Amino acid sequence: GENVEQHPSTLSVQEGDSAVIKCTYSDSASNYFPWYKQELGKGPQLIIDIRSNVGEKKDQRIAVTLNKTAKHFSLHITETQPEDSAVYFCLSGGSNYKLTFGKGTLLTVNP
């Protein structure tokens, strides 16, 4: 099955700094790479996604980059704010309908 590795598991930054979270995947047939944000006490929610036909996608302060050759994709958050503090998960669907999430990254933004 698909193997997804996510790093780092915890990340602490100062408000205004940038944060980068990286995921690597194993199934070369994967074509869709979403990132989910989970706030305390809530279910995960999609914040950005990318399909394999593009290398980068931006939405205000967040961006996702994809390197299909190296099989990794990254979440970039610029000008971090305290409300960015949450757990972030990457997901790789692979070639079937069984889905594998990364183990998550706890991001803490210190005021």
Added chain:
Amino acid sequence: EAQVTQNPRYLITVTGKKLTVTCSQNMNHEYMSWYRQDPGLGLRQIYYSMNVEVTDKGDVPEGYKVSRKEKRNFPLILESPSPNQTSLYFCASSLVEVRYNEQFFGPGTRLTVL
């Protein structure tokens, strides 16, 4: 409002006492899935369903059952719960091509098995 609902939100039970966690979605999604979330292990898929009467195992199906008799509902059944099933459970739904579409998650059910 488009949403996925789960009940109950919190449950404390004892070993061996059968329980069901319900999940319902109002978005007419074909794909539904159950996950458990444990510290350090992230979200692991238990079972998924691609449509009515079509279910399949995820990565951690042992000790769980599911059914999909109606499109909107996807209950998770623990016939004989054990303490290692203490966890936070999430239901999610999506369009059938989940490999290319957003999943919508419920609010979670925190289960404690004593």
